[in-house]
Amino acid sequence: MPNLHSFQTDDPRLVSVHEKVLAGLRLDSEDALSLYGTRDILALGWLANSVREQKHGNETYFNVNRHINPTNVCVAACRLCAFGRRKDAPGAYAMALDEAFQTAASGYSEAVTEFHIVGGLHPDLPFQYFLDLIAGLKQRFPHVHLKAFTMVEIAYLAKRAKLSTRETLLQLKAAGVDSLPGGGAEIFTDRVRHVICDHKIDGDQWLETARLAHQLGLKSNATMLYGHIENDHDRVDHLLKLRALQDETGGFQTFIPLAFHPDNTPLAHLPKTTGMLDIKQIAVSRLVLDNFPHIKAYWQMMTPKIAQISLRFGADDIDGTVIEEKIYHDAGATTPQGMRRQELIRLIREAGREPVERDTLYRPVTRTQTSVTLAV
Ligand code: SF4
Numbered sequence: 001m002p003n004l005h006s007f008q009t010d011d012p013r014l015v016s017v018h019e020k021v022l023a024g025l026r027l028d029s030e031d032a033l034s035l036y037g038t039r040d041i042l043a044l045g046w047l048a049n050s051v052r053e054q055k056h057g058n059e060t061y062f063n064v065n066r067h068i069n070p071t072n073v074c075v076a077a078c079r080l081c082a083f084g085r086r087k088d089a090p091g092a093y094a095m096a097l098d099e100a101f102q103t104a105a106s107g108y109s110e111a112v113t114e115f116h117i118v119g120g121l122h123p124d125l126p127f128q129y130f131l132d133l134i135a136g137l138k139q140r141f142p143h144v145h146l147k148a149f150t151m152v153e154i155a156y157l158a159k160r161a162k163l164s165t166r167e168t169l170l171q172l173k174a175a176g177v178d179s180l181p182g183g184g185a186e187i188f189t190d191r192v193r194h195v196i197c198d199h200k201i202d203g204d205q206w207l208e209t210a211r212l213a214h215q216l217g218l219k220s221n222a223t224m225l226y227g228h229i230e231n232d233h234d235r236v237d238h239l240l241k242l243r244a245l246q247d248e249t250g251g252f253q254t255f256i257p258l259a260f261h262p263d264n265t266p267l268a269h270l271p272k273t274t275g276m277l278d279i280k281q282i283a284v285s286r287l288v289l290d291n292f293p294h295i296k297a298y299w300q301m302m303t304p305k306i307a308q309i310s311l312r313f314g315a316d317d318i319d320g321t322v323i324e325e326k327i328y329h330d331a332g333a334t335t336p337q338g339m340r341r342q343e344l345i346r347l348i349r350e351a352g353r354e355p356v357e358r359d360t361l362y363r364p365v366t367r368t369q370t371s372v373t374l375a376v
Contacts, residue, residue, distance in 0.1 A: 048314030074120025138176030152184030182221030214251025286314030
């Protein structure tokens with residue numbers, strides 16, 4: 001549906017951006033900084049929405065997935081994190097393989113089309129554990145897409161197994177990994193990374209791991225953690241690096257801006273993001289990442305209400321009916337751990353959008369009372 005309202009702004013910086021967007025021209029770093037700097041959220045939203053509607057019309061995607069976090073033991077101790085624990089800390093856990101399979105089965109119904117599998121960097125679990133985990137899940141749930149291991153986990157597994165990143169990815173793919181999630185990207189700039197996550201791979205290594213995965217035919221997502229100590233320049237740098245890699249590989253499916261949740265982290269003194277920043281981040285992402293098919297408003301982090309509004313500010317995906325999300329709830333997210341399918345559909349419809357249930361690769365899922373089929 002075309003954007004029928006005329007464009008209006010009281011911010012002169014947005015006039016030239018508007019002209020570029022209308023002409024389908026790529027925005028540069030100065031444009032992106034203007035977008036971050038504006039307080040005219042409605043004009044920014046108009047621009048992002050026009051691109052969103054050109055790409056997807058009214059369609060808004062969601063999926064039915066289950067999160068599996070095999071371990072929260074992590075050697076990295078990122079300051080941004082409330083999930084990772086030292087091995088001997090209270091609440092630390094590592095699932096035995098059978099336990100992981102039971103966890104998968106306990107939330108499983110025919111409706112689940114994806115397992116989203118991420119966890120900490122465990123110092124003792126061998127690479128074979130992860131190969132067995134994936135192969136075992138694939139054997140038990142052959143129709144479920146396995147979206148597993150962030151670039152950070154891949155790099156750590158490679159180091160522990162003394163394999164190249166490429167060989168590590170190849171073995172995981174052979175075991176049954178279908179695609180990779182987008183986590184661990186945080187903010188690529190070294191200055192910021194040294195404060196929020198100084199023990200994990202740097203931005204260039206994250207991008208190189210994604211490049212290798214894409215070259216091997218594994219799609220991935222990409223994220224950006226915002227709302228902590230980064231500034232607009234750091235955010236723009238992050239977006240432009242992702243855009244450049246996407247030009248090269250075309251392997252990214254979805255960009256997911258993640259609002260920082262400070263509770264229970266060493267950065268708990270920082271304020272939470274505001275609704276204005278959350279919505280602005282969605283809109284700027286849609287405008288700058290012109291080669292990313294999808295922008296996701298992750299309701300678990302943004303709250304369902306802000307995510308719903310984001311559907312008119314550039315987002316075309318609202319994640320899914322997540323079952324048992326741990327990572328952001330350890331960081332103080334007060335959203336429910338899962339949302340019923342009907343509730344998600346109601347949110348989307350009330351935003352004036354058309355819900356489309358998808359699988360991980362954005363193929364529409366058609367449901368009847370008794371079966372699920374994928375339109376390929
Ligand atoms: S963010 Fe990831 S790598 Fe960092 S401490 Fe948490 S679980 Fe570990």
